[in-house]
Structure formats: structure tokens, C-alpha cells
Amino acid sequence: MDPTLAWLPDGSPYSPRYGDVYRSHGGALAQARTVFLGGCGLPMGWEDRASCRILETGFGLGLNFLASWAAWQADERRSSQLHFVSLEAHPVSAADLLQGVQTLQARDAQELALLSRIQMLADDLARAWAGLRPGLQHWDFDDGRVRLSLGIGDVLAQLPGLPGPVDAVYLDGFSPARNPAMWSAEVIQGVARLCHPGTRLASWCVAGAVRQRLQQAGFEWRKQAGLAPKWQRLEARYLGPADTAGLRPGSAGA
Numbered sequence: 001m002d003p004t005l006a007w008l009p010d011g012s013p014y015s016p017r018y019g020d021v022y023r024s025h026g027g028a029l030a031q032a033r034t035v036f037l038g039g040c041g042l043p044m045g046w047e048d049r050a051s052c053r054i055l056e057t058g059f060g061l062g063l064n065f066l067a068s069w070a071a072w073q074a075d076e077r078r079s080s081q082l083h084f085v086s087l088e089a090h091p092v093s094a095a096d097l098l099q100g101v102q103t104l105q106a107r108d109a110q111e112l113a114l115l116s117r118i119q120m121l122a123d124d125l126a127r128a129w130a131g132l133r134p135g136l137q138h139w140d141f142d143d144g145r146v147r148l149s150l151g152i153g154d155v156l157a158q159l160p161g162l163p164g165p166v167d168a169v170y171l172d173g174f175s176p177a178r179n180p181a182m183w184s185a186e187v188i189q190g191v192a193r194l195c196h197p198g199t200r201l202a203s204w205c206v207a208g209a210v211r212q213r214l215q216q217a218g219f220e221w222r223k224q225a226g227l228a229p230k231w232q233r234l235e236a237r238y239l240g241p242a243d244t245a246g247l248r249p250g251s252a253g254a
Contacts, residue, residue, distance in 0.1 A: 005092050011103040013061060017090065020174040022060045028104055029111045030227055031204065032067035039202025039224070039235045040168035042068070047077040055166040055194055057182060058173035059088035059150060061100035062125055063118075069146055070117035085149045085166065087158050094129040098122055136161055155187055164194035171203035171234075176210060185213045192217035195238040203234045210234075218242040 005022075006014045013022040023031065037043065046052035052072075056064055065084050072082045101122040106112040121141075128139040128148075136151045136158065151158035169191055173182035181187070183205070195201075201214070206223055211234070214221050219236040226233035 005096050007099065007103075013092075013096070013100055013103075015090075015174065018174040018178040020178045022100075023063065024229065027107075027227055028063055029067065029106060029114060032064050033071075033111070033114065034227060035204050035233045036064050036170045036172070036202050037068060037071055039233060040170070040200040042168060043071050043075045043078065045168065045200065046072065046079040046082065047075065049079040051081040051083060052079040052168070053083040053085060053163070053166045054168045054170065055162070055164075055191065056084070056086040056170040056172055057155065057187070057191065059086040059091070060172070061092060062097055062122075063100065063104075064170050064172065065148060066101070066118045066121050066125065067114060069121055069141070070114050072146070073117060073121075073142065074113070081145055081147070083147045083149065083163070085151075085162050085164075087151045087155050087162075089152075089154060091132060091152055094126040097129060098126050155182060156190065159187070159190035159194070162194060165196040165199070166194050167196075167199055169195065169199060169201040171201055171205065171210075176205065176207050183207070183210050183213070185216065188213045188217045192219070192238060192241075197238060197240045199238040201234075201236040201238065203236075204230050206230075206232045206234045216242055 006016055008014050015022065054068060065086060068084060069082065072078045101119055104115055106115045124141055132152065134152050136149060139148045149163060151162060173179055176183040201219060204226065211221050214236055218241050219238050221234055221236040223232050224235050
């Protein structure tokens with residue numbers, strides 16, 4: 001476990017290793033709902049389906065997993081199965097996972113309902129966390145209807161062993177300026193290999209180099225209005241391997 005996670009005075013979790021926050025204070029739930037779930041067309045995208053598999057490139061404090069699980073649980077038309085696949089090089093402690101939930105703030109009634117579910121689910125995640133080990137592990141929740149596959153270790157080493165194909169991708173992690181390896185062309189190509197044509201991808205990051213690498217890996221992308229302090233976010237769709245998909249615009253509307 002990484003003992004170096006620090007909590008800033010405003011309640012934001014901070015990584016001294018990367019000199020960056022895990023999430024913005026006060027807007028974490030909105031980011032999970034709008035940037036990642038909404039950016040991937042969820043919950044509509046999993047409705048009335050047998051299964052839905054989501055890939056995330058940085059597990060962090062588990063908020064995107066917990067928010068996805070809570071939204072899935074609350075949806076009467078949810079898929080029969082939800083499979084969340086995530087990567088993390090430097091896992092935090094179970095205590096930090098729980099503190100991360102305790103410091104969340106809801107800004108409206110919808111977020112309050114989501115937070116209430118997340119708080120209940122976090123205890124289940126923290127109990128499973130006691131068995132955390134390096135490499136890929138699988139944990140089942142909700143009577144086996146929700147599976148978390150978590151790869152602990154270097155992202156490039158873990159990507160080839162992850163289950164696919166995936167229906168949605170949460171492209172997340174510390175800032176490319178702080179952790180460029182997480183946003184490298186090799187990582188994005190590895191993510192693309194786990195996608196099928198039509199897979200949705202979402203990120204808070206709109207850096208030009210990241211958009212270019214996505215295009216080269218077979219994605220078309222679009223900038224959307226973001227959340228303060230980041231005023232833009234990214235939505236993308238996988239079209240197929242770039243060498244066979246033909247020439248395409250990088251953006252469906254930049």
C-alpha cells in the first residue's frame with residue numbers, strides 16, 4: 001500500500017508522488033456522473049442488456065467504480081451483469097478509500113441519492129480490499145452480479161491480461177504533465193485493443209497529444225462542455241483499428 005496519500009485542508013486527496021490531486025474538492029460526484037458515466041452514455045448504454053463491461057485506467061480512491069455500481073443498482077433497466085475493470089499502480093489503503101467517501105459532497109438531490117448508495121457500497125469494497133495483492137484480482141459483489149477486476153501494477157504490464165472487449169472506457173489518471181506514462185501512445189493503443197467498434201470513451205483530459213493518440217488508435221473524438229475548473233471534457237468512440245478504418249476526421253465536432 002502507498003502510505004503517502006495526503007489529505008489537504010479542504011478535504012481533497014493529494015498524491016505527493018505525482019504532485020497532483022486525485023479529484024477536485026466538492027465536484028467529485030459531478031465529475032463521476034457527468035464526465036465519466038454521462039460521457040460514456042451511461043446508464044442508458046447498459047439498459048436491457050445482458051452485461052456491460054467498463055474499463056478504467058486509474059482506480060484511485062474507487063469513486064468511479066462506486067458511482068457506476070450505485071447508478072447501475074438504482075436503474076430498474078440495468079444490465080444483468082456489470083463488470084468493472086480497472087488499473088492502479090499505487091493503491092491507497094482501505095481507510096483512505098472510506099475517508100474518500102466520507103469527504104464527498106452532494107450538490108443536488110440526485111447527487112445526494114447517489115452518495116447515499118455509494119456510502120453503503122464503500123463498506124463492501126473496503127472489506128474486499130483486505131485481500132489486495134499485486135497483479136490481477138477479481139471480486140464479486142451484489143450476489144455475483146457486479147464484478148470488479150483490478151490490476152495492481154504497471155499499466156503497460158497489466159493491460160494485456162485484462163478481460164475484454166469493453167463497452168466503455170474511463171480514461172483517467174493524474175495530469176499528463178505529472179504522469180505522462182499513463183497517457184502514452186502505448187497505453188492508448190493497449191486500451192484500443194480491448195475495445196470493439198462503438199465502444200464509448202470519456203475523459204476530463206482534452207490535451208492535444210492525448211486527442212492525437214486517440215485518433216491514431218482508431219477513435220473519433222469530440223470536446224464537450226466540462227466542469228469547473230476544467231471547462232472542457234472529452235468524449236470519443238472507437239471505430240476500429242486505425243490502419244483498417246481508413247481516413248477519418250479526428251473530431252466529430254471540436
